[in-house]
Amino acid sequence: MALSVNTNIGAAAALQSLNATNRQLETVQSRINTGLNVSSSKDDSAAFAIAQNLRGDLGGLKAVTSSLGRAKSVTDVAVAGVEQISDVVNQMKTLAKQAADTGIVSTETREAYNNEFKNLRDQISTIINSSEFNGTNLLKTSGGSVSAIQSLANMKAATADTYVADTLTVDNLALDLPATETQATTATDGLLGKDSEIADAADAAKMVDTLNVLSGKLGTKMSTLGAASRKIDAQLVFTSKLSDTIESGIGNLVDADLAKESARLQALQVKQQLGVQALSIANQAPQTIISLFR
16 A cells, blocks of 8 residues: 555544444443433334334323223212112111001100101212212212223224224212102002101001112112222223233333443443544554655
């Protein structure tokens, strides 16, 4: 190779090698700083696009979890209310059976039974009105129902422009007591009212049948609410597991192996120092030409 002061091929080669090392070093440092092997579409367009779609799905699942959580809270409040009403009805049934005794129950005792019965009757309305969460009351006729998005994967086009989500709905139970009692004529009818009393033995006997009917209805309502609550719980567990799986999948696509990047960083730093030394030596080569003219 000819010696020239105009062209230093060795320095150019050393500079190119040093620039390449610096670019690799910048890439490794970026991966260490962000923890990502693919932080933009410039790194890997396909992997970045897939990861972005999965991040969108993950955000949707967070909305599903939030929706299911609200529905669970509303349902659990209703369950607690129905269970408490069932307990109250059992107490009322005991009082009605005691008041129906035509033998040894005195007028004063029956009046005491009736007063306690009315207090329990009024307590039912209080429980119904209080069983509300976030403006929704499943026990009160005007309290509305609750619907939760349980899956985004099953969204389907209803028309060309709108979409219908896969929802889970818990209907209103409408347990409000009517203003006036409908007395039982058989063991399958009768409706407890806000004016219900057990003032005499005959009313108390009919009230037992009415309360038996109400107990059966409450059992059905509790079963319905319990099934809905269990379904919501199961969907919440599944959604949580699905979110973890998707998050893990995103990590597999874009996360950097920091142990490997740390080793590469040290190697590139050494390579960078050697490149600087090589460039320095190459830059000194033209100095040897001066010795030829001495």
